[in-house]
Amino acid sequence: MNIENSREYYGKVLSGSDDLRTDACCTAEAPPPAILAAMINVHPQVRARYYGCGLVVPQGIEGAQILDLGSGSGQDAYILSQLVGEQGSVTGVDTTPEQLAVATEHLEWHRQKFGYAAGNVTFVEGDIERLDLLDLPKGHFDVIVSNCVINLVGDKASVFAAAHGLLKEGGELYFSDVYADRRIPANLQNDPVLHGECLSGALYWGDFQSLAKAAGFADPRLVTSRPLGIGDPAIAAKLDGIAFHSATYRLFKLAGLEAQCEDYGQAVRYKGTLAGSERVFDLDDHHAIEAGRMFPVCGNSWRMLADTRFADHFEFFGDFSHHYGVFPDCGIAIPFASDAAAQAASQAASCC
């Protein structure tokens, strides 16, 4: 399956979220208040063609330069536009003319709605597999987001590599996508509906880890994950038991990250100063850092806080001068772990 199928599916087959046949391109999470408030300000025609599978709004983005890969009709771009403020900017890239037309038609409407003297959003037609062909500045972006798009792309390695090149040191790729619990057989990959519904191009989560690391993102961090329901019986039958999750990852571009979490006896204390995260800062799904509390961290988590835009919001205790071995209890979080845990729990329960 290729870009032609994406253009056909998102330009011609679908005319709005109600036409979707599965919940793969839907967002189930309830947005936090600041994101909800920003979402309500987005034009209804833009919102009607939203096909994202997660929330791609990381913390602390005021003033940030953001790139949105596969920006569609622009909902995330217009939410981010409000949260980065007038000093920040959002550039959206998409390949489907119909999606871009909706996004660009409402540029001026949003500028006025947000009360900005000059617009801070730009949409560019392009193929995210060939980001090298677009005139995007290297090492420039603070954050790259993408919402339910990379699964649609054939050459996923090229997207991760290009994103790494476009990010600043300390920047992050923060994106939601669909993952499978196994590799998808070739016959399913070629099914236009399964591809368009963001299922048959989904990466097996283990291959995602390898691709991300090969592109230079040494320590992918899972932020959220949820199982996808395939309500359409015909589609479920074709999928033959493959399980899917929608997951949000954050991949920091940090040269010093190590292959695994190492213990240097370090700790951080969150100051509670990030808007919308005053009580707890969630670095990922297993680092909920309460404000004011000493929080032991591995060397990689330290760098994700000390060498990024988050540095001013933390106090840092320790350094890298003494190594104490592998950081305890720092396993890799994977999208399907909760399913395995739930299954084990239900099996244990049924034995009693």
Ligand SMILES: C[S@@+](CC[C@H](N)C(=O)[O-])C[C@H]1O[C@@H](n2cnc3c(N)ncnc32)[C@H](O)[C@@H]1O
């Ligand atoms: C599931 S929709 C998500 C759109 C948007 N991110 C959202 O949340 O509404 C997938 C989008 O990816 C775009 N797309 C697919 N392949 C692409 C490619 N190779 N380059 C750029 N955009 C692509 C499609 O045109 C479509 O707008």
